[in-house]
Amino acid sequence: MTLTLAAADGRPAPAEDLAHFPLAIRGLTVSYGEKPAVFSVDASFHPGAMTAIIGPNGAGKSTLLKAALGIVTPLSGQITCYGRPLARQRERIAYVPQRASVDWDFPTRVIDVVLMGLYRQLGLLGRVRQRHLDTARACLDRVGMAEFATRQIGQLSGGQQQRVFLARALAQGADLYLLDEPFAGVDAATEKAIIAVLKDLKAQGKTVVVVHHDLATVRDYFDRVFLINTTRIAEGTVAEAFTETNLQAAYGGRLATAQMGAAV
Numbered sequence: 057m058t059l060t061l062a063a064a065d066g067r068p069a070p071a072e073d074l075a076h077f078p079l080a081i082r083g084l085t086v087s088y089g090e091k092p093a094v095f096s097v098d099a100s101f102h103p104g105a106m107t108a109i110i111g112p113n114g115a116g117k118s119t120l121l122k123a124a125l126g127i128v129t130p131l132s133g134q135i136t137c138y139g140r141p142l143a144r145q146r147e148r149i150a151y152v153p154q155r156a157s158v159d160w161d162f163p164t165r166v167i168d169v170v171l172m173g174l175y176r177q178l179g180l181l182g183r184v185r186q187r188h189l190d191t192a193r194a195c196l197d198r199v200g201m202a203e204f205a206t207r208q209i210g211q212l213s214g215g216q217q218q219r220v221f222l223a224r225a226l227a228q229g230a231d232l233y234l235l236d237e238p239f240a241g242v243d244a245a246t247e248k249a250i251i252a253v254l255k256d257l258k259a260q261g262k263t264v265v266v267v268h269h270d271l272a273t274v275r276d277y278f279d280r281v282f283l284i285n286t287t288r289i290a291e292g293t294v295a296e297a298f299t300e301t302n303l304q305a306a307y308g309g310r311l312a313t314a315q316m317g318a319a320v
């Protein structure tokens with residue numbers, strides 16, 4: 057499926073702008089029913105930056121990521137990865153889904169989950185070789201989960217599962233990492249471990265986009281923010297866009313001042 061649809065107004069976005077961005081979204085509208093979940097959204101995720109996607113529950117954050125991955129089909133809009141249609145760039149994007157969305161009823165070992173990140177190298181019927189196992193184990197080691205390699209994924213805690221998902225994304229060796237609330241429900245040690253891995257990816261020049269709820273850590277963790285509430289509220293560096301005015305606009309005034317912490 058190709059997602060280079062016409063822009064909302066029918067005009068294609070200028071190609072020279074798009075090639076710069078690991079992920080560029082123009083005029084994106086996604087609807088599951090009558091009311092759009094994401095409406096006419098433009099977003100440019102900058103190379104080598106860590107960007108937080110921020111907005112209240114139901115704001116369309118997960119939908120935006122799913123559209124960027126081709127998991128949901130937009131009504132309209134254009135999505136490009138380094139200026140190219142998504143379909144041909146898909147292997148450059150790694151995704152860690154929101155935890156509640158994953159059903160672990162089927163029996164799968166941790167190491168097999170990480171090996172899924174290598175499926176493009178393996179091919180559909182490819183044999184797992186020692187070097188693939190070595191890569192998968194090294195990725196588990198990076199997230200502190202090496203000792204759980206042969207455990208069933210369903211028998212891990214939520215925070216441990218989250219680390220395994222990150223290991224799978226690392227195994228893929230992508231350029232762009234999309235993570236949907238990786239810190240939700242994890243303890244301080246796991247949060248530290250995950251953020252260290254993400255900062256390491258950034259140091260390697262990778263692009264990291266994270267749906268994030270904890271406003272108190274935004275300044276510490278991120279370079280840029282993208283605020284959404286069905287439509288785009290603001291986008292920019294933390295200094296430019298992570299402002300009280302924009303947060304009030306995104307959360308509709310329901311945001312407690314205390315929740316903003318020292319951030320604004």
Ligand SMILES: Nc1ncnc2c1ncn2[C@@H]1O[C@H](COP(=O)(O)OP(=O)(O)OP(=O)(O)O)[C@@H](O)[C@H]1O
Pocket residue numbers: 088089093111112113114115116117118119120154
């Ligand atoms: N598969 C679906 N079918 C129908 N409606 C959906 C579906 N997925 C999401 N929605 C609706 O679309 C809107 C946006 O949902 P989305 O999951 O993108 O929000 P979100 O910003 O990620 O919220 P949260 O912070 O709770 O994860 C919500 O109103 C939600 O109820």
Ligand SMILES: [Mg+2]
Pocket residue numbers: 117118119154236
């Ligand atoms: Mg979500």
